[in-house]
Amino acid sequence: MTNRQWHPDNIDPVEELSYTPLKKSYLKTQAVITALIWLGLMLLPLFLLLADEFDGRNLIVICAEAVLLAAGLVNLSILPKAYAYKGYAVREHDITYRYGIVFPKTVTIPFCKIQQVSIRQDPVSRMFGLYAVDIVNGAQMLAETVIPGLTQEKAEEIKSLLIERTGNESK
Amino acid sequence: MSGSAYWVLMAKELREFAGPFVLLVIVNITGDKHTFSGKILLASLICAGYLVLAALMAFIDWYFKKYYIEGGKLVFMNGLLNKGITSIPLNKVQSMRTRQGFIYRVLELRGVLFDTLASKSAEVELILDDRDWKALMERVEMEEEADGKMPETEEAVDAAAIPEYIGEEAAAENAVRMSFSNSNLIKGAFCQNHLQGMAVLFAALAAVYNSVTTVDDHAVDHIIDYVDTHAGTLSLQPSGYVVVAVALYFFVMLLWIGKVFLRYANMEVRIARGQLTFESGLIARNSSRFSYDKVCTVYVKRNFLEQWLHGSTVMLRQALNATDEKKGADVRVYGSESAADFLNWWLGSGYGSSPDVISARSGYGLMWHVMRLDILISLAAAVTLACFGLYVWLAVPAAWLLISLAKGLMAVRRSRITLKEDYIEIHNGKFADIRNYVKYSNIEVVRLKATPFTPYSRRVSLTLSTNGTSFTLWSLRVEEAREIYERLVFFCK
Numbered sequence: 001m002t003n004r005q006w007h008p009d010n011i012d013p014v015e016e017l018s019y020t021p022l023k024k025s026y027l028k029t030q031a032v033i034t035a036l037i038w039l040g041l042m043l044l045p046l047f048l049l050l051a052d053e054f055d056g057r058n059l060i061v062i063c064a065e066a067v068l069l070a071a072g073l074v075n076l077s078i079l080p081k082a083y084a085y086k087g088y089a090v091r092e093h094d095i096t097y098r099y100g101i102v103f104p105k106t107v108t109i110p111f112c113k114i115q116q117v118s119i120r121q122d123p124v125s126r127m128f129g130l131y132a133v134d135i136v137n138g139a140q141m142l143a144e145t146v147i148p149g150l151t152q153e154k155a156e157e158i159k160s161l162l163i164e165r166t167g168n169e170s171k
Numbered sequence: 172m173s174g175s176a177y178w179v180l181m182a183k184e185l186r187e188f189a190g191p192f193v194l195l196v197i198v199n200i201t202g203d204k205h206t207f208s209g210k211i212l213l214a215s216l217i218c219a220g221y222l223v224l225a226a227l228m229a230f231i232d233w234y235f236k237k238y239y240i241e242g243g244k245l246v247f248m249n250g251l252l253n254k255g256i257t258s259i260p261l262n263k264v265q266s267m268r269t270r271q272g273f274i275y276r277v278l279e280l281r282g283v284l285f286d287t288l289a290s291k292s293a294e295v296e297l298i299l300d301d302r303d304w305k306a307l308m309e310r311v312e313m314e315e316e317a318d319g320k321m322p323e324t325e326e327a328v329d330a331a332a333i334p335e336y337i338g339e340e341a342a343a344e345n346a347v348r349m350s351f352s353n354s355n356l357i358k359g360a361f362c363q364n365h366l367q368g369m370a371v372l373f374a375a376l377a378a379v380y381n382s383v384t385t386v387d388d389h390a391v392d393h394i395i396d397y398v399d400t401h402a403g404t405l406s407l408q409p410s411g412y413v414v415v416a417v418a419l420y421f422f423v424m425l426l427w428i429g430k431v432f433l434r435y436a437n438m439e440v441r442i443a444r445g446q447l448t449f450e451s452g453l454i455a456r457n458s459s460r461f462s463y464d465k466v467c468t469v470y471v472k473r474n475f476l477e478q479w480l481h482g483s484t485v486m487l488r489q490a491l492n493a494t495d496e497k498k499g500a501d502v503r504v505y506g507s508e509s510a511a512d513f514l515n516w517w518l519g520s521g522y523g524s525s526p527d528v529i530s531a532r533s534g535y536g537l538m539w540h541v542m543r544l545d546i547l548i549s550l551a552a553a554v555t556l557a558c559f560g561l562y563v564w565l566a567v568p569a570a571w572l573l574i575s576l577a578k579g580l581m582a583v584r585r586s587r588i589t590l591k592e593d594y595i596e597i598h599n600g601k602f603a604d605i606r607n608y609v610k611y612s613n614i615e616v617v618r619l620k621a622t623p624f625t626p627y628s629r630r631v632s633l634t635l636s637t638n639g640t641s642f643t644l645w646s647l648r649v650e651e652a653r654e655i656y657e658r659l660v661f662f663c664k
Binding site: 011013014015093094100102103104105106107108109110112113137138139140141142143145 | 490614615616617618619620621622623634636637638639640641653656657660661663
């Protein structure tokens with residue numbers, strides 16, 4: 001039987017933490033990725049133009065392109081708000097990352113549960129000199145948490161901190 | 172491995188090459204190139220080649236397969252040209268399983284499998300006779316003792332709570348043995364959703380289909396043509412369809428009960444020195460042995476039939492990739508009232524008296540999550556039926572929706588999370604009462620998710636994940652969810 005005391009007054013609740021924002025250029029990265037995705041989607045209706053026997057295809061293509069363009073613009077317009085919400089916070093025993101605009105989510109990973117920490121970069125984030133930290137734990141769901149939009153120094157700093165704290169907590 | 176193990180390996184090789192062998196024989200016999208005696212000679216030669224190849228492969232497998240335990244590691248060597256050495260630290264072995272199929276039992280052998288978290292299927296299989304098996308177990312137990320894994324778990328076993336003891340010797344060693352009656356097993360299988368038998372039926376049909384298409388690609392076309400030709404004589408009255416549906420349901424139910432009976436008959440559970448060994452099976456005996464700290468969730472289900480017949484379904488869930496689920500190696504106990512015994516072993520004998528710390532219930536927002544798919548299906552069906560003018564049949568999607576509504580209401584009634592002093596109890600399920608018991612130390616990650624309606628409803632969802640299970644509690648009050656979130660993160664260390 002355990003009987004550890006719970007001191008709610010001594011704990012900073014996750015909703016009251018001050019979250020470190022991601023690097024400003026991460027917004028540009030997101031804008032480029034989002035624009036590329038929507039442009040890719042806008043290419044798909046163009047294949048309808050190859051179907052010669054399909055009457056009214058021009059109208060359908062124009063409508064589809066207009067809808068996709070509007071959706072893409074809406075998506076791009078909400079990016080700054082999504083970016084502003086994203087952030088991470090480190091407490092004594094865990095790290096918290098919050099993200100999401102329609103469904104805001106907060107994930108907390110205790111240091112003692114972290115199994116692997118790595119740094120990665122994709123082609124778009126490389127253009128802006130940004131890195132992401134991958135935090136892997138042994139959970140069946142939510143096994144991987146990615147904190148994107150970090151400079152190399154910041155990513156290395158978080159990685160070192162997590163590895164050090166994980167080692168201390170596991171002792 | 173002993174000499175008898177060679178024959179098991181030989182049987183495995185024969186099975187592996189059986190498909191190509193049959194194909195080769197059929198291809199060579201059906202042609203007009205050879206005379207009858209030539210065909211017999213050719214078939215004999217193919218048979219001889221098949222036997223020699225299987226014998227040779229089995230010999231290589233048997234001769235070069237070796238294992239030993241050294242420095243707390245199981246070292247396993249195999250292969251001739253493609254030589255492999257696998258080294259598994261014993262403390263990383265999630266579970267040790269044995270299987271005794273028909274051939275194994277005839278030769279008094281058992282296949283021993285070691286599961287680790289690194290692989291979805293078993294890492295290593297050793298085929299051992301009783302003497303080697305006992306020697307291996309002794310070495311494993313010695314290593315476990317040296318590793319200091321076992322002592323504290325002794326307290327967790329409450330001997331008084333275990334229903335049946337077998338043997339003075341076992342009692343002396345503080346080993347507890349539970350056996351479960353086959354009548355309870357049949358009762359438990361009867362209480363489940365019998366439509367699961369459809370999976371057995373489809374698997375059997377798929378095997379038949381594969382065999383038929385292997386023999387002749389046009390065989391299926393011949394059958395379809397035959398059915399098409401005789402469709403007129405086979406047509407039934409509407410009442411006939413009902414009879415066929417009822418008969419099919421009973422057939423599927425029998426298949427399901429038969430499957431469960433074959434897999435879990437003569438079930439025995441031994442609890443000793445912090446290790447739980449589960450053994451069952453009518454023809455092929457399977458066992459699974461694992462330490463109590465490898466269990467991440469104890470699942471207890473009671474549907475209305477089980478409640479009425481005083482039974483339950485208990486499942487000991489381990490890390491997801493630890494058990495070879497395709498072969499049904501997960502520990503399940505059907506039909507017995509044994510949940511308290513397993514919980515005594517896993518949570519400690521005082522688990523029932525652990526006081527509540529905080530509790531939260533789901534709100535009506537959960538109904539949407541339960542009903543959303545049914546609503547879409549019912550709407551689609553209703554629109555389709557209306558388009559075809561089949562207005563009477565609209566009663567079917569309406570009834571479906573009503574059942575879904577009942578399901579949603581029951582889910583809301585049941586869904587809650589209770590943080591106890593020593594563990595977490597999560598109630599979910601719809602018509603069945605499902606309780607999941609999780610230790611704080613098994614929590615790996617926690618997530619809180621809001622929705623666009625949260626500012627108005629003040630409800631959020633909470634997800635907690637262990638290394639083998641994951642639970643989402645929808646529509647909890649924000650304040651309660653936040654407090655539970657903080658406590659879970661705080662106590663999981």
